[in-house]
Amino acid sequence: MDKFVIRGGNPLLGTVRISGAKNAALPAMAAALLTEEPVILENIPQVRDIETTRKLLAAMGAEVELGYGRAQHRTTICCRNLASPEASYELVKTMRASTLVLGPLVARCGNARVSLPGGCAIGARPIDLHIKGLELLGAKINQEHGYVEASAERLRGAEIVFDKITVTGTEDLLMAATLAEGETVMQNCAREPEIADLADLLNKMGAQIEGAGTAKIRVRGVEKLHGTKHRIIPDRIEAATFILAGAITGGDLNVAGCDPQHLDALLEKLHEVGVKTSCRGDSVRVEGNDNLNAADVITEEFPGFPTDIQAQYMALATQAEGTSTITENIFENRFMHALEMVRMGANIKIEGSRAVVRGKTPLSSAAVLASDLRASASLVLAALVADGEIIIDRVYHIDRGYENIEEKLRAVGAQIRRIGEILPKRRGSGVG
C-alpha cells in the first residue's frame, strides 16, 4: 500500500491546472450504455474510479478505449453488443457509483442485475431511492443474494418526487427516463453541476430534457439515442481542494481550468475566514495569510457548502483563530479525518453531526491513516502546514479521485513524495 511522506512549511506558489470532474465523468460513461453508437468523452480525469468504470463497462461487453496524455484524456465507448447487463459485487464494492449503470441498463436492455453496494466508511448510503424511482417508471424489482434485478419491456414515463435529494439517484433515473415511453417529471432533484453536465450530454445524444440543474426536471422519452462527443466539466472538488491548499499554506496560487461559478459557497466562506480570492475567466487566484478567522460551516446540497470539501475545510479551520463549528448534514459518519488531525495536534471535538474545531493549533509529525477519498485530501492539506514529517497511509483512497495529486502539489512547491510499502522478504517465496 502506498504512503505519502510530506514535509510541511512551504507556501504553494504558481499555477495548478484542474482535471475533468470525476463525478461528471462517471455518469457520462454510464450514459454510453444508452446507445449502440460510440460516445466520445473528453477531459476524462486519470483516476482509479474511471479505470473501475472502464472495467465495469468492458465486463458487460462494451468496447472502451481510454487514452491519456496526447490522447487528450479521452475515452470512446461503444456499447453496440452488451453481452451481460450486470455489475458484479467485485466492482461495485470498490466504487459505489457503479450503481449508476442500473437505470441505463434496464432502459436499454430491458433488464439489469446490479450488486447492492453494502456498507460505506462515511455513512449508510442506501440506493432505495434509485430503486423506488425505477419502480415508478414501471420496472419490476427483485432483490436477492445482495443483487438488485430490474426488468421492464419498456419503461414508462412517471411523476417522481424524491423523498431526499440524491445526486447519483437523480442521474440514474434521468438516464432511465430518456428512453421511457412518454413524459417523466422529477421533483426535488439534486442541482449539482454534474447533473446539468449529464443532461447536456444526453441532449446531445438525442434526449429531450429540460430543467437539469434545477429541482424539477422534465424528460420526454425518445425511442433511441445516438452517439456524440462531449467535454466533461472541470472538477470543482479538486479545484476547491487546491484553493484550500493555497489558503492553508499562506501561498499565492492560481487554480486554473476550473469554473469559479461552481465554487461560490467555498469562496464566500473563505472571504469570511479572511482569505483573499479573485476570479478571472476560468481561474481562481488564492492569496493566503497568517491571520485566519474561525467560521462555521454547514454542509448542504448544491449550491450549499459541499460535503465533499468538509474535511479539507476542517484542516483549514485548525489554523484559524477561534472556534469553528462544522456541521455535516449529508452523511452520518464523515468525521474520520478529525481523529487523525487530532493525532497531528489539532483540537477537535466531535458532538454527533458537529465537529468543534478550536484553533489555531500547531500541527506536527505523526503517522496517520486515510479512511476515504476526501479524508485523504484533508490529511494532505493538514500535513502541508505541519512541522516535521507526516506519513499518510492508505493513499489508494486519494488515487480514486485526484489525478496526480502529488505531482501537481510538488510543481507548486510542496514537499511530498510517494513511497510503496516494502514487504519483508520471505525465505524461499521468491517474492521480495
Ligand code: UD1
Ligand atoms: C454523490 C457524490 C459524492 C457526494 C454526494 C453528496 C458521485 C459519484 N458521488 O454521491 O461525491 O459526496 O453525492 O454530494 O457523484 N440516500 C438515500 N437513499 C438513496 C440515495 C441516497 O437515503 O437511494 C442518502 C444518502 O445516504 C446520503 C444522501 O442521501 O445521506 C445524499 O446521498 P447522494 O446524493 O445519493 O450521494 P451519492 O450520489 O452517493
